[in-house]
Amino acid sequence: MDLKTPLYDCHVRAEGKIVPFAGYLLPVQYKTGVIAEHMAVRKAAGLFDVSHMGEVILEGNDALGNVQKLVTNDCANMADGQVRYSPMCNEEGGVVDDLLVYRINQNKFMLVINAANRHKDIIWINKHLFGNVKLTDISDETAMIALQGPLSKAILTKLVNEENLPSKYYTFRENVNIAGINCLVSKTGYTGEEGYELCLKNENAPELWEMLLNAGKEEGLIPCGLGARDTLRLEAAMPLYGHEMDDSTSPLETGLGFAVKMNKEDFIGKRGIIERGEPKNTRIGLKITGRGIARENCPVYYGDILIGRTTSGTHSPFFGYPIAMAIVDKAYAGIGTELSVEVRGKKISAEVVPLPFYKRQ
Template identity: 65%
Template sequence: MELKTPLYEAHVRAGGKMVPFAGYTLPVQYGTGVIKEHMAVRERAGLFDVSHMGEILCEGRDALDNLQMLLTNNFANMSDGQARYSPMCNEKGGTVDDLIVYKEADDRYFIVVNAANKDKDYEWMLAHQSGEVTFTDVSERYAQLALQGPQAMKILRKITKEEHIPQKYYHAVFDGEAGGIPCIISKTGYTGEDGVELYLDSEKAGEMWDLLLENGKEEGLIPCGLGARDTLRMEASMPLYGQEMDEDVTPLETGLGFAVKMSKEDFIGKKAMEEQGEPKRKRVGLKVTGRGIIREHQDVYAEGKLIGHTTSGTHCPYLGYPVAMALVSAKYAEPGRTVSVEVRGRMVEAKIVPLPFYKRSK
């Protein structure tokens, strides 16, 4: 049976089209439709319910040592309130999940994981823990709302003081509040736009949702569903677990080398990635130049040879044309190359282009 987030009733009241996703029932879109929701985030502001994401606390004297071994990124030089993205790998170098770690204190870290992987991740952490450390799944305690778009910070400032707003990207204020509701306010997101993600008591989710929508009316804030979340992250070329990466794809292959610190003494998967050497396949961007829309799991050809497969694809509302991401042989991965993608028995032409497809102007 699918679970419901604390905002289920609010979505139904707002006309959300509810669908199963990652074990939850969530809105794929509202009456406005995916394109209008997407454009609202690019041009004004959108509000997303991301309460299905998982939260895990890592506490204890050996908390940092455990993160250093479990995750590919380096957490040794983080300041309190800082956030850092990292893959978590298996012994083969494949990706168990990608996640965000927040440092609350030297002995306390707040980890946000993908909804569909929450139980798997938690079990992985417990199975590989060592020393004085405690991992606690606290997902049920938290709702998570994402306020995203060029007007997001203006809306937020109507209901909170400046000291509760993080000054830098990938930083959070742990003892923040908005509209009198205690919350963690994090300058992060999955849309390629400015904005914040708010973590708060599940029971206060409805109150915060209504408060933000009410205060954002003037700025054109609207609720947005999973459909727009996916098209926005595609335009911004953000990888999605289960598509751009999985247990058989290393973070180096999918272009996440910036979050893999091979200079660290050790971490799970390091030896395998060292032995594999330079990645033999790479994640690339494809701009469709022929007729058609490319989706995931479609074969990519160059010079008559099968060179890889697409991982995600859609029509991008803001850019105005279809794009896809693909894992292809490194030999054929240079930008400018023309490739063909097989879509239902028909070849659709595309060109390899640099990622990201879209980058907001500061």
């Protein structure tokens, strides 16, 4: 049975179209529609319920050592209040999940994990813990709200002094008092825009949600659903677990080499990545130049040669044409290369373009 987030009633009242997603009932869109929600985030601001995400605390004298073993990125030089993105691999070098590591202090870290992988991840992490460390799953008691867009700071500072907010990308502040509600506020997001993610207790989430919407009325803040979240992350070329990566994909194949530190002392999957050798495939961006929209898992061709498959695709609201990401043979990945994508039995033309498609100015 699908679960409800603490904001479920807010979505129903706002006439959100509710769908099952990763074990939760969430709005895919509101009356405004996906395109309007998408453009609100690009031009002004949008509010997302991301309470389905999982949050896990690792605490103890060996917390850092465990984080270092579990993830491919190097977290040894993180400062308190820093956030770092990383894949978490299996022994063969495939991706168990991709996650965010929050350093609360030397002996306490929070991992934010994908909702669909939450239970799998916790079993995996528990299986590999060592030494003095305790895992606490706080997902069921924690809500998360994402305020995203160029006007997000202007909206949030109506409710909290700017000096209490994190100022740098991928940093966070704990115990931020937002109009009487205690929040962990991080300068992170999944849209390619300026923005914040707010972690708080479930019981306070509906009040904060309504407070933010009221504060942002003048700026054009609107609630946004899963549809806009997906089109925004795709324009920003942010990978999605189950699309751009899975248990069989190496993070090096999907463009995540920046978060894999092979010079770090051992981590789970390091040997597997080495044994795979130099990746033959890579992730690319495609601008669809023919008629049609490529979705996930469409065959990609160079002439008559099958070179890979799309991993995500949509019509881009910002650019006004279809785009897709694909994992293909490196030999055909050069910018400007003319390819074709098979959509429902018909090949449509496409061109390799740089990632990300969208980069905020």
